[in-house]
Amino acid sequence: MEGIKKSFGGVHALRGVNLEVKKGEIHCLAGENGCGKSTLIKVISGAHDADEGTMWIDGKEVSKLRPIDAIHMGIQVIYQDFAVFPNMTVAENIAMNHELMTGAKIMDWKQAHVLAKEAMDEVGADIDPDILLERLSIANKQLVAICRAIINDAKLLILDEPTTALTSKEVDKLWEILQNLKKKGIAIMIVNHKLDEIYQIADTLTIMRNGKYISHGAIGEYDRARFIHDMTGRDFVETKYSPAPSEEVIFEVEHLSRKHAFHDVSFQMKKGDVLGITGLLGSGRGEIGDALFGIAPAEEGKIRLNGKEIQIRSIDDAMKNGIAYVPEDRLTQGLFLERSILDNTMAASIKKYFLKGKLNYGKMEEATDSWIQKIGVVTPSSKPPIKTLSGGNQQKVVIAKWLNTDPRLLILNGPTVGVDIGAKYDIHAMLHELAEKGVGIIIISDDLSELVQNCNQMIVMQHGVVKGHLSNSVSEDELSSALSASGVPAKEAAAQ
């Protein structure tokens, strides 16, 4: 397709996009959140009409494309939510579209089973065809969606952010399946913005930014720097954070323990320090964060903040002592999705604006607007509900919410999960600035490159105990092998 343009009520979602996908290749469409990737897919699948531009399918020019035409031409889209039926069996889910396409009035259960079996054989999936979909893991639901897509002679299979909810093992399995389909001559297009994954799977790459086509070429033509530059339009120097040395101890933990979570954890943070805590799921890395914020308090041990010993038995205790916590899952733990940016930013510090029994809305708006400015949230105002923002902007608001409480210690659990590159750098820069001002920063993460770049000291957890203290002079590989020495396959740990 060439020169595709699309606008919605004056907003140009797509302004001249070129895209070419060849038979039997895996093509990645990369770009930051909101760059128009989803709109482009909708144009290809016929859900939206392009305002300008030409599209060719199999060498033939296509003008008006309805969703059903796209399906007949072999274009299949697997959206992030898969659009499967949780209340139906695997076989029925796979066969449903085919039955509908043939215009059948009678449901043919035998044929459904045959179709499902064929599709699963082709894809290399092995799932009980009679099980209800609500019993399946996300990875298997995705497999069902892929099976359903290919039974209608798919020529082009489009997957929208297919790895968001998968574990690294499941991602590997997905790549295997896609490689397999590629060999059968199906063109595959993957929408993604995770660098590492794109390097693993893509043959060719198209990069978009702000609704514009930026570049396209074989994956070999892109090194990391060009990739990031094309995606964000900015150059980032990947540097390691190294604070000015200081002797002033701001936060100290001694012999901290909680049954079934972690045991005898001690560490010390000086002014300017950014501490990384890593380890596998279940190693106790997240539990330490929960304990310091009083969600599941420690049962033994001492905590000293700015030289003063403090007791943390509840979230209230933690907040009174100036501890803030950015939780792992911002959607369920960090945000009121339906409420405005203002409400979310003020949520942890609302008491400050309570004057003579009234909330001072003027002050609240002022404060929110200044945060939006300071941390660069992309939004027209503080009014829209938070769910309308992209993941990166949402996370910025979660952090702003805590910064507005003037914390002395900020704990972040997985601070950049699902955040695109530009926002990721913004968040990291903000953390460095805070650390230099003397706010203690603890990053809990399994993103090793994030840790190495941002933390000047790290602790590795395994089975609830501290396995090792490392400084940031280590490389990513060394950290990865420190993790694998703790009985962990490095790949698993390196996965975002």
Added chain:
Amino acid sequence: MKNKKTKAILTSNQMIIVYIMIVLSILIGTKNSAFFDFSTVITLCRVALVTLIFALAEMLVIVSGGIDVSFPAIACLTLYLPVFLETKIWKIDNVVLIFVLAVVFGLAIGAFNAWMISIMGIPPLIATLGTSSIINGALMATTSGKEISNLPASMDALYSSYFFTYTAPSGMTYSLSVLFIVPVIFIILTALLLRKTMLGRGIFAIGGDRNAAKVAGFNVRKIQFFVFMAVGAMTGIAGVCSCILARTAHPTNLMGSEMMVIAAVVVGGTRITGGHGTVIGTVLGVFLIALIENNLIMMGVPTYWQSFVVGLVIVLGTSITSLRAKKIAQSAKV
């Protein structure tokens, strides 16, 4: 594999209702030996006749992800208006025409419900509450709650047509009305619809995930219209049946029966959130509640406590359904 399937069947919702019914029957039987008699079956069928039709209709709506609380009002209108027209205005006597009119009125109101829900986007509970109130208000205002007890002779003739009459050892006679054929037909039709037709699968589809249904190519609007109009038609027939059995056309008698019907449907394993439900479960749910309502008196339970016990069974029955749903949601995924 075989064992697993047997276990799945033995612990299914339907079987649990069967177990509860067996235990209840034994309890009732020990208090009242006359219970273990064929007459009990006939009584239950008679009691459940109209409720069965209501419940099947309601099950369709709930499976599609909606709810309809207007069916008692629709039934009141569709039993009263045709009888009123025939006896007071047209002075004719034709039971077939009464059924036809009832179905036509039912379809019309069902289409109105579907229009509000599907096109206007009003939540089903609110839309059908509105319909219910409009119809009930109109009936009360125009009839002042007066019944028509002089039914056309053809209706009375149907009342006294039986499949068979059974004489119990006590000398009492029990007869099964020919009208019982109506719920039986609906049971078969609904089962075929849901299991064998694409329309039926579409009802499950929009109840499971409306967006997925749209993407897959189901005509969501058409399916919603079908469901609510089917409720209207089935309810119309149920209304006339109840009128024949009661031998009077009362404009408000059926009002208030919606909660018990919805309870029977949900006890029968239909998930109130849509997407799950079976005909056999619904039928069992209706009979379970009929069994309880009808026999508590014989067991010496005072009237006030009856609704207490029915409520208890509803809470227990639905807890099983939702505990299962919860367990599935939390169980290890494959």
